[in-house]
Amino acid sequence: MRVRIDPGRCQGHGRCYDLAPGLFGEDDEGYGHVVGDGVVPPHQEQAARLAVANCPERTIEILQETAT
Template structure:
């Protein structure tokens, strides 16, 4: 699974960072940022889903990773 953060939608609530500091951080302006743009470890997929579900702006999207 891969996470996408739409920085145009992000309003800086930082619920993502609170729920998954291993996946998200914040920038100097207080908006969420991704710590990695690649696939996330399988054990972090549940927390990534929780982050996406808790984002008020729906700025977090989850995508399957094609492993051909």
């Protein structure tokens, strides 16, 4: 699983990095961004889903990876 944020829709509410600080951070202006490459470790999948559910702009997306 991977996560991504659409920077054009983020309004900087900060719920993503409050709820899942290991997956999301904030830039100098308070807008959310994905930490690292966006890969969500299995033990943080619930936190990722919580951040998605609590984003007012629905700017966070979960990308499912398929096995090769």
